[in-house]
Amino acid sequence: MFDLHRLRLLRELKHRGTLAAVAAALSYSPSSVSQQLSLLESEAGVPLLEPVGRRVRLTPQAEILVAHTEAVLERLERAQADIATSLTELTGTLRVASFQTAALALLPAQVEQEDLCDDPLRLARPDHAARRDGGAPADPREVLRALADHPWVMEPEGTAARHWAMTLCRDAGFEPDVRFESTDLLFHVRLVEQGHAAALLPHLVWSGRRPTVALSPLPRDPQARRILTAVRRGRSGHPAVQACRGALRRASGGDTPITP
Incomplete structure (x- = not known):
C-alpha cells in the first residue's frame, strides 16, 4: 500500500x-x-x-x-x-487566487457569498487629449489614431495583453510610443488621470466607480476579455465552490453582461 x-x-x-x-x-x-x-x-x-x-x-x-x-x-x-x-449546512474553506481588477471589483462585495462575464475594454484618454479633440470622431479607429503621437502605458513585453494592444495600434496605422510599462492597471489609470499617457483599460478597473478619465470604444467590436473561473475537476461539484462561483457571477452581473 x-x-x-x-x-x-x-x-x-x-x-x-x-x-x-x-x-x-x-x-x-x-x-x-x-x-x-x-x-x-x-x-x-x-x-x-x-x-x-x-x-x-x-x-x-x-x-x-x-x-x-x-x-x-x-x-x-x-x-x-x-x-x-x-450536509444541510453549507461549509468549506475556499482559497481564491485572482488578478487585481477582478479581485477589487468582484470579491469585496461578495465576501460572504465557468464563465463569469465579458469585461469590455475601452480606450482611456488623458483629459487634455479629449479636450483637444473636441467632438471626437465617431469612428473608434480615428479616435485611436488621434493618439498616435501621445505616450502610452501598457503591460510588459511578452504578455498577451501587450501583444493585443500593440496589434490594435498597428492595425490602426501607427506604432505606439510606449513610455511606461506595468502590470498594475491602477498605475495605468493614475498615469492617464495625470495626463502622462493613454491606455487600454478593462471595465472592471473602475470597480463600480465613476470613470475619472475620458473613455472611448475600441475599433474591434466586441472588444472584451472573457473572465473564467478554474477549479480542479475533483472540487468542481463541491457546494462551497458552486456557491462561490454563483456569488462571483452575481457580483459581475451588476456592471457587465454574463456569458452563460
Missing part, C-alpha cells in the same frame, strides 16, 4: 521540477522530501528518480505512479464534495 502523503510529494516533483522547489512550496527541507521519496521507492519496489546533472528526473515507472496519483486525489476530492453535498 502506498503512502498518500509520499504520492503527493512525487506529484509535486512532477509539476515543480526540483526537490528544492517542492520543499519550498510545502515548507519542508529538501532532505526531508528526498527521504520521503526514498521510502516511496521502497514501497514501489522500483526506482522512481534518476539523476540528471544536479537535478533528478522521474523514471517511466514514476510517471505511471503520478498518473494514478492524480486519479486517486481527484476521487478523494469528489468524495469530499459528495459528503459536503449531503
